[in-house]
Amino acid sequence: MVPDINPIVLFFASIFTSNILLTNFLGMCSFISISKDLKSSNGLGLAVTLVMTITTAINWIIEKYLIIPLGLGYLRYIIYIIIIAAVVQVLEMIIDRVSPNLYMVLGIFLPLITVNCAILGVALFMQLRNYSFIQSVFFGLGSGLGWWLAIILLAAIRKKTENAPVPAPLKGVGITLITIGIMAMAFIGFAGMIKVQ
Amino acid sequence: IAFFRELLGFGTIFGIPVLPKEFTSWTIMVMPPSAFFVLAIFIWITRGMQMKSLTTKSAEQGTIKK
Numbered sequence: 001m002v003p004d005i006n007p008i009v010l011f012f013a014s015i016f017t018s019n020i021l022l023t024n025f026l027g028m029c030s031f032i033s034i035s036k037d038l039k040s041s042n043g044l045g046l047a048v049t050l051v052m053t054i055t056t057a058i059n060w061i062i063e064k065y066l067i068i069p070l071g072l073g074y075l076r077y078i079i080y081i082i083i084i085a086a087v088v089q090v091l092e093m094i095i096d097r098v099s100p101n102l103y104m105v106l107g108i109f110l111p112l113i114t115v116n117c118a119i120l121g122v123a124l125f126m127q128l129r130n131y132s133f134i135q136s137v138f139f140g141l142g143s144g145l146g147w148w149l150a151i152i153l154l155a156a157i158r159k160k161t162e163n164a165p166v167p168a169p170l171k172g173v174g175i176t177l178i179t180i181g182i183m184a185m186a187f188i189g190f191a192g193m194i195k196v197q
Numbered sequence: 198i199a200f201f202r203e204l205l206g207f208g209t210i211f212g213i214p215v216l217p218k219e220f221t222s223w224t225i226m227v228m229p230p231s232a233f234f235v236l237a238i239f240i241w242i243t244r245g246m247q248m249k250s251l252t253t254k255s256a257e258q259g260t261i262k263k
Contacts (some may be wrong), residue, residue, distance in 0.1 A: 025229055169244035174237045181233030188228070 001130050005196065007138040010131075013194040014142030020118045020188040021150040022180075027118030030109045031151055032176060041155040043095075044109060045148030048054040049141070051091060052119050055084045056140030059123045060133055080123050081114075088114045118147055131195070154179065198235050202226045 005013075020026050027048070034044050059080050067076055092110050096103045103110065113119065122143045126136045157179050166175050203209060206226030208216035225231050 092246045125236065169239070169248060174240045174244070175231045177237040177240070180229040181237070184230040184233070185228075189231075 002132045002135070003129060003137065007134045009194060010196060011138040011142040013196050014139050015146040015149065016187075017190040017193045018196050019146040019150060019187055020143040021144050021147050022184045023190070024121065025184070026121040027116045027147060029187065030112060030116060030153065030172070031147075032180070034106070034109055035151055035154040035158055035176070037105070038152065038155040038159060040102070040105045041151045042148075043099070044106060044113075046152050047091060047095065047106075047110065048113055048116065048118070048147050051084065051087055051113055052122055052141045052144035052147070055080075055087050055119060056122055056126055056136050057133070058087070060126060060131075060136040063127055065131075076127070080120060081106075084119055084123070085114045100112030117173055118143065150183070153162065153183065157183075198239070200233060201235055202231055206231070 014020070018024060021028070021031060030044060036043050062079060062083065063076075066077065067073060072079070088111065091113075092103075095106075095110065122140055126139060131139060154176070158176060161175055161179070170178075200210070203226075204216070205223045208214055208220055208222055223231075226235075
């Protein structure tokens with residue numbers, strides 16, 4: 001039942017070949033808005049990676065020892081979301097304490113990590129594909145790092161195209177969407193390289 | 198967006214084939230990145246029209262004030 005994939009291979013697959021952002025297109029809204037600035041993209045990428053790894057691990061434990069034995073499959077989404085919301089709440093308090101500058105720059109997008117569909121998506125993928133605990137941790141960590149990589153790539157490209165001769169109606173959001181489309185096409189080149197399920 | 202993607206990618210609208218059979222379908226329109234391109238083109242057209250109406254309005258007001 002548990003797929004026979006080496007966790008390290010799964011780690012690299014979730015960063016490059018099935019990147020949660022550019023291959024599965026989950027977690028796009030804060031991706032487009034925060035990638036204006038490289039520093040805040042870095043902070044948001046770190047926050048999402050932390051939340052993804054911690055919540056995937058906790059959700060695996062909850063799935064194995066609470067949902068399956070007690071037959072609570074119909075409550076799965078509520079329980080996963082509660083775990084994610086709790087972790088994001090704690091993370092928000094920590095960021096407010098450690099780096100108030102980052103807290104102010106991220107603004108509304110820090111609490112919006114709760115409903116970032118990448119995080120619930122990774123938890124549900126983990127549950128659907130029946131990964132083991134080690135596989136889940138590496139999958140969550142890899143997906144988070146893949147999200148982080150994609151957002152800093154986009155932030156760097158946006159910085160360079162700021163001074164490029166873009167037609168006036170396309171400036172800002174338009175050229176960002178085209179850049180994301182081209183990045184997604186580039187990642188299609190990785191399709192089928194590594195089996196993830 | 199779905200209208201253009203289906204029309205150019207499959208040649209159908211709501212499942213009814215409208216384009217002639219000789220039309221080579223644009224496979225890129227069936228793949229996910231095309232949604233970004235079509236949305237960016239919509240933004241281009243809409244903002245272009247908005248900007249043009251703004252500049253003609255300010256040009257008219259400018260000549261009237263003179």
